[in-house]
Amino acid sequence: MKENKKLKFAFLIIAMISISLLLAMIPTTYNFIETCRGVMTSYMHEDKKLIEDDFYKSKAFDEALIRPLLYWTSTSVIDENDKGDYEKDYLENKKESAKKQLSYIKNMKYIAINKDSNEVYSNTEYKTIEDFKKNIKGECDVELSSNNDVITYNKQIKDKIFKKENANRELRDVLIYNLKDFDVCISINKNFENYGYYDKVLLIKNDFDREVLYFKTIIISSIISLILFIVSAVIYKIMKCEVLDRNSFYLKLYKIIPLEIYIIASLFLLCSLIGFMETGYYGYYDILECLVYIFIGIFGLFVIYYILRKELKSFDKPIEILKTSLIVRVLILGKKTLKDTNKVTKSVPLAKRIIILAALSVGVGTIGWFIGFLFGSTLLLFLFGPILSLTIVVLYVYYLIKKLAYLSYIMEGTERIKGGDIHYKLDIIDDDNFSNLAENINNIGEGLDKAIYNQLKSERLKSELITNVSHDLKTPLTSIINYIELIKKEEDIKPEHIKDYVNVLDSKSKRLKVLIEDLFEASKASSGNLELNMEKIDITQLLRQAIGEMEEKLSNSNLDLKLRVPEEKTYIMADGKKLYRVLENLLSNISKYSLDNTRVYIDIIEENDKVKLTMKNISSYELNFDPEEIMERFKRADESRNTEGSGLGLAIARDLVNAQGGRFEIDIDGDLFKSVVEFNLID
Template sequence: MDIKLKNKKSILICFVVSVYLIAIASIACIDVLNNKYYLKKEAYINSEFFKKEVINYFENVQILIRSDKSDLNKKKQEDLESVKLKKVINNNKAFSYYIKNQNTGKVYTNISGLSNLNKYIEDKALYNLNLSKIEDNRFNFIRTEVERNNFTGNIIVLKKGETSTQLYRDYDYYNSIKSKLIKEIIIGIMSFGIGIFLILYLLKYKRDELKFIEKTRERYNKVPVELRIILLFIFLKIMSDYQRRIYLFDMPIKIERFIKLSFVALYIFYLLICGLNFINNKNNGTKIFKNSIVYKMKEDIRESFKIKSTIRKVTLVYITTISIGFVFIIGMAMFKYNKLIFLLIMTYIGIYAYIVPRYIFKKTAMVNKIVKGTEEMVAGNLDYTIDENDKGLLGKLAHNINNMKKGFKKSVENQVKSERLKSELITNVSHDLKTPLTSIINYVDLLKSEDLSKEDMNVYIQILDKKSKRLKVLIEDLFEASKISSGSIELNIEKVDISEILRQALGEFHEKIESSSLNFKVNMEKDGIYANLDGKKTWRVFENLIGNILKYSMKNSRVYIDLETEGNKAMVTMKNISAYEMDFNTEEIFERFKRGDKARKSDGSGLGLAIAKSIVELQGGNMDIVIDGDLFKVIIEFSLLDK
């Protein structure tokens, strides 16, 4: 039991982990989609931040060039602002520039010792903006200035060195996000694959241990379609807000992120339930529609109008109450009123206009169903069942009426069965008594003949003796059955050994058992199995059952007789293979004059099993019959004496 419980817990944990893995994959997917720009090639180079850095640098260089071109004296050219600007440009180690004025032929650069510009660009450049061929529309401003001043040359963004600048920090930031997103993609794919595999495996091979899924789906099926749609939209809205605020993979890890992850896992579980529900009900749209509020409202209205007198009264009450509300509003409109009170009244009327009609139609429909059900029962249709879907007193009333109908139906069935059995009893008694009696009358007539030989006379007398004894047995059995059923039989209850009584019964039939082709297998658990019983009557039960076995068993078959104890019960089991087809009910075989051979060719009276069962039950025991194909099995239980 403990191992089974542990396995169940392990499977449950495995399922929860699989849902969380899919939730992690979902969050990874959302994060990747929200930041997919960072996955592009040269994402930072193509960003607005990079554009601003390049344009700002070009503007500073351009201002520096203009200051160099001015006609002011040398002292003014080296004025404080110019010096500051040159310092800013030279301190920005992320850029180099090489600009040539085509009009004057003068070259402006911050590259010292330059011998080969192309070689320098190839070795040093992270990005090169060729001023003669500006194709990137982001740099339209630079293109315009270059064309206006007739500049050529290059603005070069250098590869990262030891110096840290804002541009390099931004560049590293973009690359770190790209690296993080690639890891998220790998984690997402692995989490999704493992999660889906686990869920599919558990649903296919361990579904019995995940019964809560089926229970959840059954509860979900009870939710009206309209509420399901609203619930789905609420989840989608929350998830759409979440996708902008979920940062599961950022450091440090906080508890609030696990809470958000749990909510996403809950949403995944909800989608799983929706998916399973869709698969199971994809061809059952009618059933889903019947569970909707609209359909139920329509049915309630339809049922309500079946008895017009009821709906008229209910509608009158509804219209009267709603009219009072409108009169009150009109009265308020004619005088000064409070907006809050007006809003509350309108809200009340809105709720009233929805809830009250729904309640009225539902209750009216229930009343009509009860009336319809009682009419069907009065008409004799006892198979009609009143719908009990109301949780109030009307539902309880419908339930009680259905129970009354079931009891009445059972009573009618028992009465019909009783009449049928009574008819069969009369037929069987007449047949069983008439057969030997007719034989006696016929042979008596033959004996009256004067030309009979002594030998024939002896034969006829033997037959008469046999038939009269047969008739005597039938009458005695009939009287005994009558006495038992009326309760007038006397029992001599005393402490007896059941094993000893069973041995005596078997001993009584020893010669017949030996002469038969049957193979008896007797198994007694132990000697001295004591109970308070009537020894003679109990012997009569065993004698009847063993006699039936000898009469009705298939030739050359085995018979099993077992006596064993189980708790405070002694159990006697007798099993044999029937020679007749047993196409009868196990309950009917206990009826009086009911016999296994319908042709009634055997010597039995048909009262034996009925008498045996009555004797057993009068002694506080129980006797049952089990039929399995041709196997006939009798089980008798007696209460043992307390030790």
């Protein structure tokens, strides 16, 4: 019998899964057809199919691929005479953009000719349509020609030729310029190769293959799901045993779950189903994701329906299912509690003084009635006690409200202190636990204020000490450097090895001078004692200037610089000299610590009204330190201590960027060292 129950339960699950999958595929497939019609046969072919196996005969080829290719190829040979209402610079930008897009596409050969200006653009060596067609043969060859503003479209798939004498309705809207006479030939390679994400031919072909595969899979899956549902449902009905009878342990367990949970779960699943059914699909993986979610929603509804149906059958009356409701359970429990409370209060007068306020009111009311009885006034007998009781209640409530208001005042004060107003003081009212709490919070604020003051004082004293020492060292060091220069000018220095000593002194003294200047600059930057000349700056131009100045150092390190910046100017508010020092420090670090013969990536990206300057390089040393730690003054990696440097470059860069209202951060991933400078973008 148990084996039969398990078998019937298995068929029940199979039936639920198969029908849920079948129902989930219906809205998913419908929405997919509405948004992704690339698998249908294109307007160029008469033998229409719902699912077109041949990519070159599909809508994906003629609409998703040929239309942008026609736009790019025709725009690549646009002439100034064709500009119409467009500005010359705008036209040139569009022309360069079209050529850039075509450069990404490697799975095709093409040639475009402006018949008015005879301008030719091609990725082959051929300069005429005839030479191109004679020497280039692909799996699919397309010829698009415009004569007197009429576009003809010829397509050859292997040995079959398809023609459309007037394709203006399908293609004219692609040409947004006044180019009326041109020839374009496109030859698609026989074998596709993966040249990257930007190859439009490969991208459209892969999407088409996935969509065709999805349609075929959905048809086969639907048939299999329908067959499985029919077979499993019939077998489930034939089997006489009950999976969940009235005394089943699992049914009793399900009854513990409140009815509201089932209702809320059902509403949630229904809302989710409606949301996913109305969602537009933009790719193959969106379809799979929505299919899974819709399947889970439908399957969940079937499970809830089955459980509730079994619960209804287990009760003598269907209305008894309300007993599983949480609200009904709370009402029943409350009723029972009141009954028990009444029983206790009846057996023990004012039992344990549970309700102090009620007991006080009853006591005062009793006294009032007694006083009224002594004075012999019937009106006072019935009114004095209740009025006095009400007065006590009002006073007690007033006391509670007053204390709660003071507690709210204390909480607001702590929020202000938490927000940074550490000088804020709470008023001390009365002498109770709340007033003690307020006094302790005031003491905490004073302690925090004192700690911050001491920390700031310590930092200020350190900065002043560094500044004074740096300033005091400058004068004697300048004298040493000047005397060394005088010695070097002496022609007759003997013995000869003295010259070597002088050169060493010259090198070390100049390095010490740079170190002192860095120390002085770091001290000013960290203390905020800087004079900033904030102005509108093109960060791209400033970066190019800094790279030009550092070009020799970068070349000596055999570094391949990869620069990616916006074509248009990128403006920020900053101090040009200070920002140049930041760029100089970062580029200097790259030249010193990058692994030879590696690439350095420098990007400027505009993102959400922000400008991000990112520099990435591969370190020649193991990056065994924390990013925050390396930005501290005098901090250097262990392996880099044998190179020249003060360990102040990154600290200076960070402080200068922060002083100008920017953000500076460092990220380390293995041997990849990445620095990011961020400023607000301005017009």
